[in-house]
Amino acid sequence: MEIVAQTVASGVLLGLILALSAAGLTLIWGVMDIVNFAHGDFLMLGMYASFFAWAVLGLDPLLALPGVVAALGLFGVVVYLGVIRPVLRGSVLAQIFATFGLGILLRGVAQFVFTADYRQIGDTMATGSFAVGPVHLGLPQTIAALGALIVSGLLFALLDRTTVGTALRATAEDRSAAELMGIDTRRMFALAWAVGAGCVGAAAGLLAIYFPIFPDVGAVFGLLAFVTVALGGFGSVGGAMLAGVLIGVVTSVAGLIFDPAYKFTVAYLLYLVVLVIRPQGLLGRA
Amino acid sequence: MIRAWLAHLAAVVVIAAACVQPGASPAGEGQPTAAAGVFPKEVAIGAVYPLTGALAPTGVDLKNGIDLAVELINSGRSDIDLPLLKDGGGLRNLGGAKLKVIFADSAGDPAKGQSETERLITSDKVAVMTGAFQSAVTATASQAAERLQVPFVNAESSSPTLVARDFKWFFRSTPDDSMFAENFFQFLDDAAKRFPGQVAKKVVILHTDDLFGSDVNKFVRQFAEKYTYEVVGSVGYKLTAPDLTSEIQRLKASAAPILIEASYLADATLAIRTLKQQDVNFQGVLAMDAGFVDTKFIPNVGKDAEYMLTREVWAKDLGTRKPIVKQVNDLFRSKYGTDMNGSSARAFTGIFVIADAINRARSIDPVKIQEALKQTNIPAPQIVMPWDGIQFDARGQNTKGRGIMVQIQGGEYVTVWPLELASKPLIWPMPEWTKR
Numbered sequence: 001m002e003i004v005a006q007t008v009a010s011g012v013l014l015g016l017i018l019a020l021s022a023a024g025l026t027l028i029w030g031v032m033d034i035v036n037f038a039h040g041d042f043l044m045l046g047m048y049a050s051f052f053a054w055a056v057l058g059l060d061p062l063l064a065l066p067g068v069v070a071a072l073g074l075f076g077v078v079v080y081l082g083v084i085r086p087v088l089r090g091s092v093l094a095q096i097f098a099t100f101g102l103g104i105l106l107r108g109v110a111q112f113v114f115t116a117d118y119r120q121i122g123d124t125m126a127t128g129s130f131a132v133g134p135v136h137l138g139l140p141q142t143i144a145a146l147g148a149l150i151v152s153g154l155l156f157a158l159l160d161r162t163t164v165g166t167a168l169r170a171t172a173e174d175r176s177a178a179e180l181m182g183i184d185t186r187r188m189f190a191l192a193w194a195v196g197a198g199c200v201g202a203a204a205g206l207l208a209i210y211f212p213i214f215p216d217v218g219a220v221f222g223l224l225a226f227v228t229v230a231l232g233g234f235g236s237v238g239g240a241m242l243a244g245v246l247i248g249v250v251t252s253v254a255g256l257i258f259d260p261a262y263k264f265t266v267a268y269l270l271y272l273v274v275l276v277i278r279p280q281g282l283l284g285r286a
Numbered sequence: 287m288i289r290a291w292l293a294h295l296a297a298v299v300v301i302a303a304a305c306v307q308p309g310a311s312p313a314g315e316g317q318p319t320a321a322a323g324v325f326p327k328e329v330a331i332g333a334v335y336p337l338t339g340a341l342a343p344t345g346v347d348l349k350n351g352i353d354l355a356v357e358l359i360n361s362g363r364s365d366i367d368l369p370l371l372k373d374g375g376g377l378r379n380l381g382g383a384k385l386k387v388i389f390a391d392s393a394g395d396p397a398k399g400q401s402e403t404e405r406l407i408t409s410d411k412v413a414v415m416t417g418a419f420q421s422a423v424t425a426t427a428s429q430a431a432e433r434l435q436v437p438f439v440n441a442e443s444s445s446p447t448l449v450a451r452d453f454k455w456f457f458r459s460t461p462d463d464s465m466f467a468e469n470f471f472q473f474l475d476d477a478a479k480r481f482p483g484q485v486a487k488k489v490v491i492l493h494t495d496d497l498f499g500s501d502v503n504k505f506v507r508q509f510a511e512k513y514t515y516e517v518v519g520s521v522g523y524k525l526t527a528p529d530l531t532s533e534i535q536r537l538k539a540s541a542a543p544i545l546i547e548a549s550y551l552a553d554a555t556l557a558i559r560t561l562k563q564q565d566v567n568f569q570g571v572l573a574m575d576a577g578f579v580d581t582k583f584i585p586n587v588g589k590d591a592e593y594m595l596t597r598e599v600w601a602k603d604l605g606t607r608k609p610i611v612k613q614v615n616d617l618f619r620s621k622y623g624t625d626m627n628g629s630s631a632r633a634f635t636g637i638f639v640i641a642d643a644i645n646r647a648r649s650i651d652p653v654k655i656q657e658a659l660k661q662t663n664i665p666a667p668q669i670v671m672p673w674d675g676i677q678f679d680a681r682g683q684n685t686k687g688r689g690i691m692v693q694i695q696g697g698e699y700v701t702v703w704p705l706e707l708a709s710k711p712l713i714w715p716m717p718e719w720t721k722r
Contacts, residue, residue: 003535006564010531108338116342118551120586129563138563210559211528212552212586216340220526248529255532261495261522263532 002134007252009135013145015248017203020148021221022228022240023155024199030172030235031192034084034095038103040222042197044110046072046204047213051119054208060125061209062143068205069151069198076197080190103218110215119213126209140210151202152241158195159237168192172235224267231271233284242282246270325381329650331640332406333387334417334427336394340525341420343551343582344629345391348419348442350622351630352387354614355637360384366613369642369668377645385641388412392423399423403430403438413650414439414640419629421445422497428456436652437643437659441636442629444575445501449681455652457659457678459639460632461687463498463574466597467505469689470546470572471513473597473703477570481714486569488516490542492533492557494549495522502548502574518542525553534560543569543715551577551586558590562719569715570595572691579628584697592697593716597689600631601701603709604672604690611670631670639664639676672707 025039036042046068053064079102087098126143129136159165170178171188179185203221211217228247232239247267254266274282333352337345358368362375376382388410392399399418406412407430415431415438418424424443431438432455439457440448446464449456478485491506493499503520510517519540523533534557537545545568549557554577560566573596577583584591602625605612614634618626626634639662644650647658664676666686674686691703695710702712 003539007532007535010529014529014531111338111342116338116346118343118555118580118582118586120555122588129565136564138559141563212555214340214552215342219340220528224528252529252532255523256535259522260527260530260533260536261524263527264524 003256006135007256008249009137011249011252012245013141015245016145016148017207018224018228018248019241019244020152021200021203022225022232022244023152023237024196025225026229026232026235026237026240027199028192028196029229031168032189035099037096037100038106039200039225040218041103041106042072042200043204043221044215044218045075045106046201047208047217048110048114050205050208051121051213054121061121061205062125065202065205069201072201072204073194073198076193077190080193107215107218114215116215121208124209138210144206144209147206148203151199155199155237164191227268227271231274231281233281236281236283239281239283325383326650328384328386329377329380329644330410330412331385331387332390332403332410332412332415334390334392334399334402334406335419337389337391339394341394344419344580347581347627347630348633349389351626351633352637354618354621355634356385356387359641367610367668369638369664370645377641379645379648392418394420394423396422396426400426400430403427404434407431407434407436412436413644413652414655416441416636416640419443420498421448424448428453431455437656439636439640439659442632445497446505447501449683453682455656457682459636459676459684460599461689462683463501464505465687466574466689467502468509469597469691470506471509471515473691474515475513476703476705477712477714480712484569484715486543487514488518488542489544489546490518490537490540491520492537492545492547493520493522494525494553496525498576499548506546525550527553530556530560534564534566538564538566545571547571548574549577551580551582554578554583555586558587562590565719567718571716575628581624581627584694591694593693593713595691595693598628598692598699599689600626600628600671601690601692601699603701604707606709607707614670635669635671
C-alpha cells in the first residue's frame with residue numbers, strides 16, 4: 001500500500017510537469033492549427049537557459065524562472081515571425097517539416113555550442129526531500145509540480161478572465177469571425193507562440209531543478225507531450241492538464257505492476273484506446 | 287626491312303619483359319603496396335562511434351582516446367613503453383606510414399552504425415574498422431565488416447554474445463560482461479572475508495532494457511548461481527524514462543541488501559537521486575561501469591556518488607603501480623582537461639592493437655592484418671590496462687583481460703579490488719542516506 005501511495009504521488013508530480021509542457025503545445029495548436037514539432041527542443045533550450053543562469057550568474061533556478069519564461073516567450077515570437085509566418089503560405093506538409101526541421105537544427109546547434117555533456121544543476125533552494133506519512137517526496141519534484149500548477153492557473157486566468165485571452169480563444173474558435181470582430185489575428189498568433197513557448201520555458205525551468213540537461217533531453221519529454229496533447233484533446237488546455245496527470249500516474253503504476261520497461265507501452269496503449277473511443281481526446285471538441 | 291625487323295625485336299623484348307616482371311618480384315608479395323618498399327603514406331582506419339545523440343559525451347571520450355593514441359604512434363615517444371612508440375614515428379615495417387582514423391557517427395543507432403561501416407570500407411577503403419561502444423551497434427557494424435572481409439577490432443563493447451557468432455574478422459580486446467559479472471561475485475566473496483557477517487548473499491538487479499542491460503542481467507543471474515548468491519529480483523527500465531520511482535519502489539520491495547546496476551549516465555543520475563529521496567539503502571551498490579564511470583558522473587551526482595562501487599577496466603590510481611598509466615593519463619589530461627576513463631583508455635588501447643597488427647602484417651591487405659591480429663601478443667607492461675596482456679582466442683576474444691572494482695571515495699575512483707591492486711581499503715557497508 002505504501003509502495004502504491006509512493007508511486008501514485010510521484011506519478012502525479014511528473015504528470016503536472018508533463019501537463020505544463022503540453023499546455024504550451026496545445027495552446028499553439030488550438031489558436032493556429034500548427035503542431036510545433038520542435039516543442040521538445042524548446043524545452044531543451046529553456047533547461048540550458050536555467051543551467052547557465054545558475055552556472056554563470058549564480059541564480060537559483062527558481063529565481064531565474066521568470067527570466068527563462070520571458071526568454072522562451074520571446075524566442076517563440078521570433079520563431080513565429082522568422083519561420084512560421086513565412087511557411088503559413090505553403091502547404092500543411094511544409095508547415096510540419098518547418099517545425100520538425102527547426103527542432104533538428106536546435107538540437108544540432110545545442111550540441112555544437114553547449115557540447116554533448118550532461119549538465120546538472122547542483123544544490124538549489126529546492127534540494128532535499130520530505131516525508132508525508134510513508135510517502136517520500138523529492139523537494140525539487142514537488143516544487144516543480146507546484147510551480148506547474150501555479151503557471152497553469154495563471155494560464156487559465158489569462159485565457160478565461162482577460163480580454164486578450166478572450167481574443168485568443170476567439171481566434172482559436174473561428175479565425176475569420178474574429179477578424180470581422182476587429183481582432184488582429186496575426187498578433188494573436190504571435191501571442192499564442194509567446195505564451196505557448198513561455199509555458200514550455202516554465203516547464204523547462206522547473207525540470208532543470210532536478211533533471212539532467214543535455215541536447216537530446218527534448219526527446220524524453222517531447223513525445224510524451226504530444227501524447228498528452230492528443231489524449232487530452234487538441235487545443236484543450238484543461239485536457240492537457242488532465243491527460244498529463246493521467247499519463248504520469250499510469251506510467252508509474254504500470255511500472256509497479258508490470259515490468260517497468262513496459263510502463264510507457266501501457267501509457268501509449270491507453271492513449272490509443274481513448275482515441276479509438278473518443279477521437280477528439282478526453283476534453284477536445286468533437 | 288631492317289627497321290621492320292628491329293620493331294619486331296623491340297616488341298618481343300617488351301612482351302618478354304612484361305611476362306618476366308611478375309616472377310621477378312619477391313615470391314608471395316603480390317600486394318602492390320608491399321613491393322620494393324612502396325608503402326602508403328597513410329593507413330586509414332575507420333571508427334564508428336555515437337558522436338551525436340544521447341551517448342555523445344561517451345563518444346567524445348572514445349574519440350579523445352583514439353586521437354591521443356594516433357598522435358603518439360605517428361610522432362613516436364622514446365620515453366613511454368607502449369608498442370611501436372620507440373620506432374621514431376609511424377609504422378616502422380611500412381616505411382613509417384602514418385595512421386589516419388576516419389570517424390563516422392552512429393548516433394547510437396545500430397542501422398546507422400552498419401551503413402556507416404559499409405561506407406567507410408567501400409568508399410574510404412579503410413584497412414581496419416573499430417567501434418562502436420554500444421554492443422547493439424557493434425553487433426551490426428561488425429556484421430558489415432565480416433561480409434566485406436575487413437578486420438573489426440572492438441575495444442569497448444562488453445556483450446558476451448559478440449564473440450559467440452563464429453565471426454572470422456572480429457577481434458575484441460576488452461573483457462566481456464560475463465567475465466565482469468563473475469568479478470562481482472569474486473569481489474563479494476573477498477569482501478565477505480574481510481567483513482565477516484556483513485556481506486549478504488542476496489542481490490537485486492536494476493538494468494536498462496537494451497542489449498547491454500539485458501546481458502548484464504543474464505550473466506549476473508548465471509554467476510550468482512555458481513557463487514551461491516540469491517537474485518531476488520530484476521528490474522528493467524526504458525532508457526528514456528523521465529521518472530524512476532516505480533523502479534526504485536520495486537527495488538525497495540525486494541528487500542535485497544545488495545544492488546547490482548547497469549545504467550548509462552542520465553538514468554544512473556536519476557536512479558541515485560530517487561534512491562536518496564526515497565531513503566532506499568543498500569549495503570553496497572555494485573554498478574556495471576557505463577554511466578558510473580563517465581567523466582561527468584562524479585561532477586553531476588556530487589556527494590551522493592560516494593561509496594558507490596563500479597567494476598572498471600581502468601582507474602587513474604593504477605598509475606601508482608604502473609608508471610605508463612600515469613604517463614599516458616598526464617598527456618591525456620593536458621590535452622583534453624579531464625582524466626582518462628575506462629572508455630578512453632580502452633579505445634586508446636584498441637588503436638595500439640590495430641597498429642601493432644598492421645605493423646607486423648607489413649601490409650594493408652585485410653587478410654594479412656587478420657592473420658597478424660590472430661598472432662597478437664602484447665605483454666602486460668605495454669598496456670595501460672590492468673590486464674595480463676592481449677592475446678586473442680579462436681573466437682577473437684582477448685583471454686587475458688580482467689576487471690577491477692573501484693569505489694568512489696572523496697570524489698575519486700579508488701581501486702579496491704583485486705586486493706593486490708587496491709590503492710585504498712574498501713568501505714563496507716555504505717552509510718545510510720540519513721547518516722551521511
